Amino acid sequence: MAEKPRYRALFLGAGPQMHCGVGQFTCLLQQTIEKIEPGASTALTLTQTDGTIAETWRAVGSADSVVCNFPIVAWKRVILRPLLALLFARLRRRKVVLIQHEWAGLNGIRRLTYIPALWLANTIVMFSPLVRRELADDPIMRGMVRKCVLAPLPPNIAAPANTADSMLLQRLVAARSDGQLVIGHFGSIYPGKQPNGLLEIGAILKQRDLRPLIVYVGSFIRGVENIEQKFHIRVAELGLKSDVIVSGYVASDLEVFGLLSEIDVFCYSLAEGLSARRSSILACVQSGRPLIVTGPALPDEFDHHPRFRELIDRGAILLVPRDADSAAYADQIIAALKRPTAQVPFDFEGWWTDVANAIRAQL
Incomplete structure (x- = not known):
């Protein structure tokens, strides 16, 4: 009998490299979900050296859903590993929730790397009706719009009580x-x-x-x-x-x-x-x-x-x-x-x- 997944969501991340905006968003999102529903999620670190095929397969199997804010870190550092995790999720019948911030504004070469992630996603979370329309206007990817849902984007950083001199x-x-x-x-x-x-x-x-x-x-x-x-x-x-x-x-x-x-x-x-x-x-x-x-x-x-x-x-x-x-x-x-x-x-x-x-x- 297959082991029942323990978590509602597995978040794909890049560990200490996640100081970029994409990575910071993922960290804050998971932290907030944990405050609302403790124990609901876990994270998998994927870098050029972390996250073997076996580790990724097991981690995907431990959750009902895989959440990917693609790319999980600044572009070109880690591309294939999160895509492999999304493929494993589909093979293991886990739900893939892809977070997509941009589309037409992306560099054309960069946009090509996003296409497999959109194909593998069950749900595509976007933050702007304009970006959703850009996807709808894309002759190759317009069929992906049926997967899209809108969510309200928060700021990545909060104004602190004090500031630092420079x-x-x-x-x-x-x-x-x-x-x-x-x-x-x-x-x-x-x-x-x-x-x-x-x-x-x-x-x-x-x-x-x-x-x-x-x-x-x-x-x-x-x-x-x-x-x-x-x-x-x-x-x-x-x-x-x-x-x-x-x-x-x-x-x-x-x-x-x-x-x-x-x-x-x-x-x-x-x-x-x-x-x-x-x-x-x-x-x-x-x-x-x-x-x-x-x-x-x-x-x-x-x-x-x-x-x-x-x-x-x-x-x-x-x-x-x-x-x-x-x-x-x-x-x-x-x-x-x-x-x-x-x-x-x-x-x-x-x-x-x-x-x-x-x-x-x-x-």
């Missing part, structure tokens, strides 16, 4: 004391976030003698688009060499929020518009500073995510029309700075409980 923080403090307008952009820097769009807005503000300092709190994602090189070329073309700072990777949440607290206003010019999958937006909002962003492409983008919708309704997130030019963003920045700022209550645990319950419903 050399960059002191530079921002000095800039603000000197009357500079500090404009922020938080999160990984890659083409989908249109980082050059903020440069165009900064150039207009500089023409208006507002002395902008544009601060990108994050680092460039390596890829085939030469984004970092193109970014610095555009900085030089716009005459902003002394007006732009890229922090690079910031390891500590205390340091991250120290930097975010010294930013006057955040601004994102997004070709796709604001979507419910943008966790970096949620981190910025916790700083209490105004955030300006392109309006969503779909009218129902936040229907499944009332907490995100509330931030927009309360004015913590200010939307700019999708057809607006850079001058309109500059105008909105100036207008936002004239409004009184107020810290928006942010129930970090509540956000995570929402997504944990949405995932539990699929196990």
Whole structure:
């Protein structure tokens, strides 16, 4: 007689390598599910050296479902092992719950590696109706939409009670004391976030003698688009060499929020518009500073995510029309700075409980 599975869910992870956003999300999700339902889940570490075929087969057999936030760690480090685990799950008649954050915005080569995971999944959890529509518009993968369910995305990091000092923080403090307008952009820097769009807005503000300092709190994602090189070329073309700072990777949440607290206003010019999958937006909002962003492409983008919708309704997130030019963003920045700022209550645990319950419903 076959042994009955002990756990409701097996989470695929990458151990200490999981300091990236994907890995951090998986850890927080499992931790929250364990708070709600102790003993319901376990984890399997898959790296280039951990997770043998035999270990993976046994681990899959110990649970009713396998949950995979693919890729489980930064792209190209661990690809085949989680796919093998998903294949084993299907062979052992376990349910495969795949968490899929993006689609059309992925690099084409990278997207090819995701296709086997979508095929093997019983359920595909997405966080944005826009991403679901992107999948539906894909002529090869549109049939996968029938597997999709929506869940509310929480922020990956919570604002701490205290912050940490840094050399960059002191530079921002000095800039603000000197009357500079500090404009922020938080999160990984890659083409989908249109980082050059903020440069165009900064150039207009500089023409208006507002002395902008544009601060990108994050680092460039390596890829085939030469984004970092193109970014610095555009900085030089716009005459902003002394007006732009890229922090690079910031390891500590205390340091991250120290930097975010010294930013006057955040601004994102997004070709796709604001979507419910943008966790970096949620981190910025916790700083209490105004955030300006392109309006969503779909009218129902936040229907499944009332907490995100509330931030927009309360004015913590200010939307700019999708057809607006850079001058309109500059105008909105100036207008936002004239409004009184107020810290928006942010129930970090509540956000995570929402997504944990949405995932539990699929196990």
